[in-house]
Amino acid sequence: MLALYRKYRPETFGALIGQAHTKEILQAEVAHNQVAHAYLFVGPRGTGKTSTARILAAAINCEKQKGGEPCTVCAHCKAIREGRYLDLIEIDAASQTGVDNVRENIIESARFVPQVGKWKTYLIDEAHMLSSAAWNALLKTLEEPPERVMFIFATTEPRKIPDTILSRCQQFRFTPVEFEVLKARLTFIAQEEGVVVEKKVLSEIALRAGGYIRDAESLLGQVLSLGGKKVSWKDAEGILGHTAIDVVQGLMACVVKGAAGDAVEKLEELREEGVDLYQLPGHALDLLRAMHYHALTDRDHPLLVKRYGSEGIAAVAALLAVNADAAVLRRALTALVERQAAAHELPPDLFLEIILSELAEIFSEGQSAPGHSSPVIATPPERRKQSDAMRHPEPVEGSLHSSRDDTGKRLPRRSGGVGIPRNGLRTKTVPTASEPAEEEKPAPKNKLTLQLQAIKDVWGAFVDKVHIRNRALQFILRTAEPLRVNENRVHLGVHYQFHLEKLGEANNRKIIEDVLAELLGGPVIVQLELLKNEAVEPAASAAEEDPSVLQLMNLFGGKVVES
Numbered sequence: 001m002l003a004l005y006r007k008y009r010p011e012t013f014g015a016l017i018g019q020a021h022t023k024e025i026l027q028a029e030v031a032h033n034q035v036a037h038a039y040l041f042v043g044p045r046g047t048g049k050t051s052t053a054r055i056l057a058a059a060i061n062c063e064k065q066k067g068g069e070p071c072t073v074c075a076h077c078k079a080i081r082e083g084r085y086l087d088l089i090e091i092d093a094a095s096q097t098g099v100d101n102v103r104e105n106i107i108e109s110a111r112f113v114p115q116v117g118k119w120k121t122y123l124i125d126e127a128h129m130l131s132s133a134a135w136n137a138l139l140k141t142l143e144e145p146p147e148r149v150m151f152i153f154a155t156t157e158p159r160k161i162p163d164t165i166l167s168r169c170q171q172f173r174f175t176p177v178e179f180e181v182l183k184a185r186l187t188f189i190a191q192e193e194g195v196v197v198e199k200k201v202l203s204e205i206a207l208r209a210g211g212y213i214r215d216a217e218s219l220l221g222q223v224l225s226l227g228g229k230k231v232s233w234k235d236a237e238g239i240l241g242h243t244a245i246d247v248v249q250g251l252m253a254c255v256v257k258g259a260a261g262d263a264v265e266k267l268e269e270l271r272e273e274g275v276d277l278y279q280l281p282g283h284a285l286d287l288l289r290a291m292h293y294h295a296l297t298d299r300d301h302p303l304l305v306k307r308y309g310s311e312g313i314a315a316v317a318a319l320l321a322v323n324a325d326a327a328v329l330r331r332a333l334t335a336l337v338e339r340q341a342a343a344h345e346l347p348p349d350l351f352l353e354i355i356l357s358e359l360a361e362i363f364s365e366g367q368s369a370p371g372h373s374s375p376v377i378a379t380p381p382e383r384r385k386q387s388d389a390m391r392h393p394e395p396v397e398g399s400l401h402s403s404r405d406d407t408g409k410r411l412p413r414r415s416g417g418v419g420i421p422r423n424g425l426r427t428k429t430v431p432t433a434s435e436p437a438e439e440e441k442p443a444p445k446n447k448l449t450l451q452l453q454a455i456k457d458v459w460g461a462f463v464d465k466v467h468i469r470n471r472a473l474q475f476i477l478r479t480a481e482p483l484r485v486n487e488n489r490v491h492l493g494v495h496y497q498f499h500l501e502k503l504g505e506a507n508n509r510k511i512i513e514d515v516l517a518e519l520l521g522g523p524v525i526v527q528l529e530l531l532k533n534e535a536v537e538p539a540a541s542a543a544e545e546d547p548s549v550l551q552l553m554n555l556f557g558g559k560v561v562e563s
């Protein structure tokens with residue numbers, strides 16, 4: 001396997017990936033001859049702490065340092081690159097934690113002047129592993145550091161570093177790299193290696209790596225070792241398997257429907273296929289967070305952009321458009337956060353089985369919780385299964401059911417509570433069927449008798465209003481047409497199967513029916529119909545060229561289906 005991490009190890013501050021703030025300051029310190037005697041680099045593994053330390057060591061010893069950057073070609077730079085520089089002493093504290101080792105290897109030798117360079121640098125990795133006796137011994141040296149001696153401590157756990165040490169170090173935080181930056185890095189390396197790698201592969205690697213350069217480069221190394229000058233998704237699939245985002249999206253789609261059974265069945269399939277389940281709780285958490293944020297602000301969470309890039313967002317847009325109640329999402333989020341502490345104590349499939357069914361239960365309860373404008377009767381399991389099926393409309397005629405008896409997602413109620421006691425006990429309230437529905441608007445009196453023209457008159461306002469609740473829906477509705485009305489039943493024609501399916505989803509249908517009811521002054525039932533395309537050659541190509549369809553596909557991550 002290609003050791004890309006070593007091969008492409010950055011040798012200048014400019015070549016470091018991410019960490020813009022850190023490298024800018026360090027470079028300036030070198031340029032102005034103002035480096036400190038002790039640094040603490042804090043951050044997760046694989047974010048560039050040791051690379052940065054080596055660049056810093058090179059820069060302060062380089063013969064031709066310019067503007068704070070090492071030249072990379074002089075004897076000092078070369079020796080550092082090759083790991084044989086006498087004045088850069090790298091110590092892995094995980095293996096030398098004792099006070100004797102520290103005395104011998106650091107404190108004693110620090111008293112001697114640099115052998116070949118201007119500075120003697122001690123890079124102490126995993127510094128949190130040093131014993132407190134070792135730190136105490138070190139403290140004296142740090143209090144009165146010998147001239148031309150620099151300590152660089154690198155750690156993933158700064159809380160384990162004594163305060164007395166912390167206060168004597170200049171600290172820098174290393175953070176995971178953003179998705180797009182990581183992807184650009186992978187693209188660069190693939191190019192350097194002379195291999196054309198399909199974008200989807202690079203995106204998936206960047207996503208899997210979760211912001212860690214070393215992980216990303218090692219995964220890319222595996223993919224490139226397949227050989228050949230071209231790597232397609234099909235080639236890489238053996239290594240990468242499913243895309244992580246598809247997997248988590250599939251599971252969460254079951255969860256938000258309250259379908260715990262479907263979720264655990266799907267999970268079992270994934271486990272049998274050998275999908276790596278370790279990252280899923282983290283992705284699920286990201287998604288729930290984004291959905292919660294979306295429910296409150298109608299915007300994509302900035303964190304999503306950083307971790308998943310625009311492609312990732314497009315892939316999960318259907319989930320974001322679910323419009324679950326913010327309070328329900330918050331409960332799901334809390335449950336996952338609370339459980340996550342125990343995640344590493346259980347096998348990942350068991351952990352996921354528990355948390356997914358728990359989340360599904362929260363969503364299912366959220367759908368039937370009192371406090372919503374339309375209480376629903378708590379659905380017994382067999383009925384729930386049935387209504388699950390109802391939420392997948394038949395290909396041609398969208399299924400029709402009153403929004404009152406479905407267990408589909410409720411509309412966002414930004415101000416409304418959910419009626420769940422704060423003490424954490426969830427009580428299932430079962431409103432009786434005869435209990436009148438509590439509506440925000442005055443209750444509708446009689447069935448409306450509508451005219452087609454009335455629908456057409458409010459169509460523009462209707463699309464605008466829907467947009468406020470769900471920005472993705474408006475794209476479909478712009479191309480949809482009111483066809484005819486029958487009392488309070490409105491027949492809407494759509495041009496594509498994909499549109500039909502999206503509008504037929506219970507929560508989307510509810511939005512449409514609610515907004516129309518609001519504009520028309522009474523309850524409305526929407527009937528969906530797939531229009532026969534009037535063009536001679538109606539197929540996918542025409543649909544794919546339609547800008548609104550393209551935009552929509554980007555949002556929902558769909559594809560045009562010929563019908």
Ligand SMILES: [Zn+2]
Nearest residue numbers: 062071074077
């Ligand atoms: Zn140099």
